[in-house]
Amino acid sequence: MDVRLTSEQSLLRDSAAKFVAAAGPKVARGFRGQSPGFAPARLREAGELGWLGILVPEANGGLGLGLTELALVLQQAGRGLVCEPIGLAAISAAALAQGPKLHPMLERAMSGAALIVPALQEGAHGDEPSAPRTRLARSQGSLRVTGRKMFVCAGGADGFLVSAMGPDGPVLCLVERDAPGCMLAATQTVDGRSLFTLDLADTPANLVSPHPGSRDAAETLHHLALIALSAELLGVMERAQEITFDYLRIRKQFGKLIGSFQALQHQAVNIYIRTEAVRSLVFQIAANNEPFGIDPALAIAVKAKASEDALVVTQTCIQLHGGIGFTDEHDIGLYLKRAMLLSSLFGNVAAQRRRYAAGMNLSA
Numbered sequence: 508m509d510v511r512l513t514s515e516q517s518l519l520r521d522s523a524a525k526f527v528a529a530a531g532p533k534v535a536r537g538f539r540g541q542s543p544g545f546a547p548a549r550l551r552e553a554g555e556l557g558w559l560g561i562l563v564p565e566a567n568g569g570l571g572l573g574l575t576e577l578a579l580v581l582q583q584a585g586r587g588l589v590c591e592p593i594g595l596a597a598i599s600a601a602a603l604a605q606g607p608k609l610h611p612m613l614e615r616a617m618s619g620a621a622l623i624v625p626a627l628q629e630g631a632h633g634d635e636p637s638a639p640r641t642r643l644a645r646s647q648g649s650l651r652v653t654g655r656k657m658f659v660c661a662g663g664a665d666g667f668l669v670s671a672m673g674p675d676g677p678v679l680c681l682v683e684r685d686a687p688g689c690m691l692a693a694t695q696t697v698d699g700r701s702l703f704t705l706d707l708a709d710t711p712a713n714l715v716s717p718h719p720g721s722r723d724a725a726e727t728l729h730h731l732a733l734i735a736l737s738a739e740l741l742g743v744m745e746r747a748q749e750i751t752f753d754y755l756r757i758r759k760q761f762g763k764l765i766g767s768f769q770a771l772q773h774q775a776v777n778i779y780i781r782t783e784a785v786r787s788l789v790f791q792i793a794a795n796n797e798p799f800g801i802d803p804a805l806a807i808a809v810k811a812k813a814s815e816d817a818l819v820v821t822q823t824c825i826q827l828h829g830g831i832g833f834t835d836e837h838d839i840g841l842y843l844k845r846a847m848l849l850s851s852l853f854g855n856v857a858a859q860r861r862r863y864a865a866g867m868n869l870s871a
Contacts, residue, residue, distance in 0.1 A: 510790045516579060522556065523580045527587030532838040535588040535845075539699025543663030545590040547619075550663075553593050554619030562601035562731075562798045563617060567609060569600070574793035574801075578738035582789075585742020588845055590700070592624060592660050594735035599623040599668050601798060602679065602728045606716030612666065612681065623681070626656040626667040626705050627729050632858045635865075636670060636677070636729035643671035643678055643712065652680055652712040653688075658852060661691055661703035668715060669707065670725035679724035680712035687711065698844035718799035727799055730806035732853050734793065737813035740849050741789050744782045744813075744820045747842035751778070751824040758829075771827060778823050781816040788812055804866055811859035814850035821846045 512520065530549075538544045553559055558580050563569020570576070581594045600617050603610040615621035629640055641654025652671050659667065666683045682689060688710035693701040717724035755766035755775060765771055792805045821843035825832035832839050850856065 510786070512579075516576060519576055520579045520583065523558075523583035524586075526553070526556070527583045527589060530587040530589045532588055532841050535590055535698070535841055538590045540695075542693075542701065544700035545592065545663065547622075547663060549589075550591045550593070550596065550622065551619035553591060553596075554617060558593055559596050559600050559619055560604075560617035561597050563604040563613070567604045568614065569604060569617060574734060574796060574798055575790065577735065577798075578741075578789055578793045581735055581738040582742040582745070585739035585744075585845070585849075586746040588743075588746075588841055592622070594739055595624045595660055595732070596622055598728060598731040598735055599625060601731065602668055602715055602724060603681070605718040605721075605724065605799065610681075610715070615665075621665040622663055623666045623668060624660050624664045625728055625732055626659045626661075626669045626682075627725065627732070628658050628853055629654070629656060631657065632855060634854070634858075635862065636726045637723070639670040639672050639677055639725065641669060641671040641707065643673040643680060646709065650680065650712045650714065651709045652682060652707050653709055654707055656705040656707075658702045659691075659705045660852075661705060662693075662701055667705060668728060669705075669712065670729070671712075677723050677725045679715040679717070679728060681715055682707065682710055682712050697847050698841065700848075720797075721799045726803070727801070729853065730801045730803055731798060733806040733810040733859075734789075734796075734801065736849050736852055737785070737789050737809045738793075740813040740817040740846060741782070741785050743842050743846050743849065744778075744785060744817050747821045747824045747839060747846075748778055748782050750839055750842075751775070751827050754828055774823055774827060778820045781820050785809075785813050785816050804863060807859050807863045807866065810854070811856050811863065814859065815856045817846040817850055818843075 557570045560569030561572050561577050565571035584593055603613045616623045643652050669680050669682050688708040690706040692704045696702055715724050721727040758765045788809050792809050824839055828839055831837050
């Protein structure tokens, strides 16, 4: 698909590509086993460029842009295996900016001085965001939240946007990392970084107001996360494909370039088609939805498609490299590991398909 960009969007994409040029597989390797698994200074640099406030209205100090611009930045982040959680930080800042008055954490979140991340997932295979099991109640004149969130990108985080069930339905609330009753337990991921289980026991929390046009803030944030992860998965697919096609053009076997072998050409065509299909879906949805008015079915569909195809593409790329592709020293394996991580967050392929079937009243 040929994505037609405005001159401003092209400049944004080029700026993101320049930022990503300082990242890449070598940098990603360096963060394996580290805490936090990214460079805080780089996150602040993204904030200085305005990307963490990309969806925040201009009246609130942000760029006031849309999903297409967010997708362009995160597409480049996926290509460079950027470890800084730019997408999660950007959608969290957007959520903080939707109330009738500015949230006290908004300015710090947009600048990268504080990292706020979503904590929405409660099950291993994804959940229905409109029915969280975490509970919010009023105790001694303040709001308290109790429950467990899984697979939270909490490394280096200063606070969490937690979905909970309140007296009048699902809500979104901000919990500070050092709040009483807030406990974190780390689990190493396939790409060498960590995800966390967040346990909350009667923990103080502050409500986050929803956008006037959305049903509830928690579900809106969930669908924003699905779009953001899909855009990053697209970048992972693109770069893995480019690395592999370059390899097919230079590697010789039996005195011939392996790219001339018909069986490998068929595989190359297959991964090209899958990548282009995801690109088309990501940017069509981004162009036709407002950040706080995303069609839930489309958000679910794009995450399911991107998760499935990113895994197929990166796995095939490793196979096309032959034996060297299975070694840790080759960069191509890092793209598969990143695809595995991103595709699992906020619900994997099977979870998204179940949600889509339920929402469209289809038989699973």
